[in-house]
Amino acid sequence: MRKRDALRVLLALAASLLLCPGVQAATPEVVKPVQSCTGLLATALSDIGGEGSQVLSARESVKDGVTMCVLEGRLAPAIGFRVSLPVEGWTQRYLQIGCGGLCGRIPEEVGAAEGCVPLKAGGFVIASTDMGHQGMGGEFGRDEALRIDFAHRAVHLTAVAAKKLIRAYYGRAEAFAYFTGCSDGGREALMEAQRYPEDFDGIIAGAAAMNFQVQNGLYHAWQASANTGADGQAILQAARLPLLHQAVLAQCDGLDGLQDGLLSDPRLCHFDSASLQCPVGATSPRSDCLSAAEVDAVRKLYAGPRDPRSGERLIIGGPQYGSELAWAGVFVPRAAGQPIFSGQIALDALRNLSFERNPPESFSLADIHFDQAMLEQLKPLHPLYDATNPDLRAFAAAGGKLILWHGWADPHISPLNTLAYHEALEQFMGKQEAAAFERLYLLPGVYHCADGEGPSLVDFLTPMLAWVEQGQVSQAVLAKQAASRPRSSFGQPGALSPAVEASPAPAKTRARPLYPYPALAALKPGADPDQAASYTAAPARFTASTPAWAGSSLFTPYRAK
Incomplete structure (x- = not known):
């Protein structure tokens, strides 16, 4: 509970809760x-x-x-x-x-x-x-x-x-104040915890665009450039993505302990798109393999840019294995001749927001050099836009609680950003201290903020109420499969998007428990894999930290601008 005046402390102790199913409920004071x-x-x-x-x-x-x-x-x-x-x-x-x-x-x-x-x-x-x-x-x-x-x-x-x-x-x-947001809303959520720690008692930050400068200036710019051929057209198009996705699942589904069409931790996967390359001598497009140019584009999309001299990564990471179907409409156009949305995102930011002084209107992706110098040009406004500061001592001291969440199949913002922030919190605050006020949940097969092949209907607000108001910490949060429905490519109606798209219809209804990172959901022997009660928490199978990259210092304490 936050350190409020005496009246609000009494309210916090006396107020009863009306909570969602599974939590003991009572009638609140109205x-x-x-x-x-x-x-x-x-x-x-x-x-x-x-x-x-x-x-x-x-x-x-x-x-x-x-x-x-x-x-x-x-x-x-x-x-x-x-x-x-x-x-x-x-x-x-x-x-x-x-x-x-x-x-x-x-x-x-x-x-x-x-x-x-x-x-x-x-x-x-x-x-x-x-x-x-x-x-x-x-x-x-x-x-x-x-x-x-x-x-x-x-x-x-x-x-x-x-x-x-x-x-x-x-x-x-x-008596209690909460904030919830996803995408830039997740960045806004973390900005509140970092800059204004007294504003909210509980903050829920989903798929946060916290690494705003690099996200727009390097990640999306690279994704667009990597999938653009010498003729200015997209190399890889959406029709090729099911082939790629199925190849990834064929190699990597099951590495997490469950054969279910979802990758509960894509970092266990080591897929090479060369396995899909058409035989030498193939002269016409084939539906069962990728051209050499497509294979090369896929490699670049997964890997992200590196400084040509040092070889250092310029971003934390690209889209994760298992996210391939979600690339459609983002950095892989749905049809020939359509623009690459990632390029639109990057150019809008670079022309108007990313630099202290805006470049000329003629600035294009061709003007970007993917190197350390470009990263340095993005750093001056890092203290203004970014929300990567792990110093949440004031927020924790005020009694604030933080839930981070991210879909593993998010194509817009790599979930490795959220993982990196979680790790930065533990490193700066201490693991035990961070665990007292922060939880991270990663959702297998879930796209940007909503939908996907995995269970994406989730309620983080109810457990946040219980945590803030009653001190009850949820060990598992229920996620249910969503039916196919229209959504924007930012997961929020009306957000910046080239068109409304629909997520694929799930094969069947299913529900899963989400355990706080790093635990995974493990199926009990002989149990029904579509029922949440069939799972229990299991230790992580991947234990390494997020990879080092040229901007790692952006996730250390800094003075806000």
Whole structure:
């Protein structure tokens, strides 16, 4: 529990919980408003955001049977925010949600909270922000103040403003505050823990774009370049990915102890795409093998760039084995002639955000040299955008709790980034100290923030409530298979994406327990592999740390900019 004033400590001890199935539940203390929704229009916000900051609209709205007081507002200069306050049933909890891509919109979807009862019942005040600009492009990066708003200011000030509005509406402060986000929302989550450790009691960071500078300037730039031929067209296209994926599974499925079409730890796999190369002399494209150019592109996509002189890795790691189907629409176009999305991501960031002074509009991927010098050019703004600082002493001292999670089959952000941060926390804070407030979960076969071949429907919010409010630490979190449904390539509707895509339909319904890293789920002898109760925690089969790379120092303590 955080170190709050005496009243809130008593609330924390007295408040009972309404939790999701599997956790002992009781009826929470409900607090009702002390003034009207429209009365909040008079709440002053200039002390938070500066002159011109205000609540712009206030209205009651019903969603999923819950009546909310919905506020829209602005914090100067251009931070848009929304706060939704339950008219009935508020359980003294505040939840802020992160935004994906480069944001530019106010998100509404709460991720990684599948089936959480108090959330569905309207027990939370919920807030979010567009992070200081409108539109999903990076043009806002031409304004230094808007860069700061995007990096961290908008999320923090939204939290401060929302809490002031909570006090005005209910006549008391929230008892507990939570943040959850994925992709850039995961970066925002970690930024809060690192820069503003008093803002939230519990933080859930999924597939975090924490390594923002390298992620855009080197990872996505390389993925696009590696799959571009001399003619400017993509070498590898989506139609070839099932062949590649099946070859990976044929060699590596089962290395984790279970033959299930999923790689529970892809680091055990040592696949070589040369095994798929067509025989010498093949003159026409074949469906059962890859051309030499395709084999070379696949190797580069897995491996990532290296400095040509030292041979050092320039990124932590590329997409992991088992993620091949998720490459479609990201760095492997779905059809001939389509642009490579990774190239669009990289160029948008490099032209507008990544450097202290923006390059000319003519800047292209051809201008990038994948070497140590390029990494050095990205470092000046590392303290502004990145959220890789492992010094969470202030957050831990305040009683904060942190859940990290990542899909092993994520093509947008390599899960090795999240692993590296987990390792950095243990190294800097100490393993025992880190374990007191942080947990990491890795989801086999799950794509970026959602969906995939593996069970991806998960609720991290309920165990976070139990951990923060009752001191109960979950040893396993249930993940269920999702049915095929449309999603953006950032796993969040409306996020930066070339088109809405659909994840493959799962072969059958299944559920698995997720154990805190490094434990794996092991099937009990003779048990049904589709039932969560059939599994138990097993020791890790891969014990090495993430590989050394040229930017390893980015995951050590630094002074935020």
